[in-house]
Amino acid sequence: MIRFPAVCIPSCQDLLRRRAMEERAQEEMLAAQHTGGHHPAREGEVFNTQYQALRKLGCGTFATVWLCQDMSCDLFPRRKKHVAVKVLKSRESFAEAAQDEVALLRCVSSMKKKDRAGENIVCLLDDFRMIRENGFHACLVFEALGPSLRCLMGNYAARGLPLPFVKKSLQQVLAGLHFLHKRCRIIHADIKPENVLLYGREKSLQRLLPDAFDCGQRTDLRLKGPGGELGNQLEESDLMSIEVKIADLGSACWTYKPFSKEIQTQPYRAVEVLLGLDYGTPADIWSTGCLAFEMATGERLFDPQPGKYFSRDDDHVARIIELLGRIPPQIALSWKKSTKFFSRPGALLRISRLSPRSLHSVLADRHQWTKDEATPFTAFLLPALQYAPHRRATAAQCLQHAWLGAP
Known part of the structure; x- marks a missing residue:
């Protein structure tokens, strides 16, 4: 086992x-x-x-x-x-x-x-x-559902959640997004670990999950059964029996009637939202890509911080460029206020020194993933992080990716 x-x-x-x-x-x-x-x-x-x-x-x-x-x-x-x-x-x-x-x-x-x-x-x-x-x-x-993914992730420190559970959970999140996008014409606009809740179909899990603590004040997940604490580990059978649901549509909007220009929690914010451009359902897919990386590694894909001479948004755009390469000028400069970030095509206004790195190298060097692990996961993530929203993978396309179905 x-x-x-x-x-x-x-x-x-x-x-x-x-x-x-x-x-x-x-x-x-x-x-x-x-x-x-x-x-x-x-x-x-x-x-x-x-x-x-x-x-x-x-x-x-x-x-x-x-x-x-x-x-x-x-x-x-x-x-x-x-x-x-x-x-x-x-x-x-x-x-x-x-x-x-x-x-x-x-x-x-x-x-x-x-x-x-x-x-x-x-x-x-x-x-x-x-x-x-x-x-x-x-x-x-x-x-009434259980605690959020954030609670569960707190139990696995910086190692990330087990990949079989990551894949299963992503399948359910993407299925939910496909339903919202295609059938309901709704943009969720705030996909993140706190807004994905756990629940159990089996009666044993239904008894366990309500005993989880408030994640607003505690980031650990303590599951209790009839005999007390389950111990310091979740068995594979327990973890793989847990389902997830997308929650909190408090920031959501119709695809044909956005309510606000400012959507999404910062680390999961799509590049087009950062740049002040029009957005649609692809913004949710960008957030899901960020969610997938965080679930699998235990670290945020982008964790921007403000500096003395630049804002958190400046740092966010810089980190995106470091990981995904230069933002095409037709995207970067299509906003009438593009000078907020760029002095000229490809040049950031307030941050001059960048440290480019590939997604594959981040997984291999920082998280010690093998080539056989990093290559298919990178192939899954990159289509969800395409700069051009119309070229970004849809929820249905993500669901069909080979990495999700691999054992």
Whole structure:
């Protein structure tokens, strides 16, 4: 039996850092609890006379998410189920954003019923508004899933997840994107590990996954069974039984009606978005390529940082050029504000020294992949990272790639 890498046992310094992060998150949460801010929910509170809060799963800039019990099932104990309730801030702009998200999710639900597809997209079960001391809050109710890929990745340190699981998860993410892009005409616009959630079809995994901790404050995944902790390792059978679903369509938009020029979380942001150009479904494929690399290696493909004389965006564009080569002038200079990054075709304005390296060499030299491992993975990634969006592989084309089907 193959045994995969052990989870990392946190040091005292890690525990202190984690405690400081938790305290800072709590302070930010308290600061946001005012008119227009988060609702200061408590365990045991009932939302909309139906959903009883059990514990907070996460807190973000725009919303908090609570694990709740659906009390409408109390008359039928065998049907009792958990749901995840997303409570947005009470500011009116968030209510409007929630309406957009609900419209997108209802389209997904409608197309699921019509095509019997889209099982890799999270399900919206209900939505409502409630009034509390900070104002009106839009609330969305989802099926309760497990923690995110980010949690799972935290268990494997810098080594990356086992490749069989990486391939299986990518197949499911790409199938979900194909459904969104072709059937629903939706751009997700924020594919990243935090927005890919784990779940288990088998009853044993359904019992294990709800015990995972909040990834907003903890980045480890502790799966517990009837006998307590499963130990420091996940067996191959347990890992390969885990499925994934794409979640959080809060940044999503229609392919024919983009809501914003600024989309995607920075490390996963497509080059056309960085340059301020028009974007479409290929932007999700770029993010998926970044996700694939991170899952397989444990490191972000691009992790831009600001410097004294350049911005984070400058560094991001530079890192892309270092890895993928010169951006064609017809792309780099097609934006009327191209001087933000370039002084002339191929020349960055604020960063003069680059260190070119190929994707294959990064895998071989930095991550010690063999040629037989690095070559097919590179062949899978590069079509997803094409500069020209119309030349970038589609989700369907990625799904057909030989690397995904290889053992």
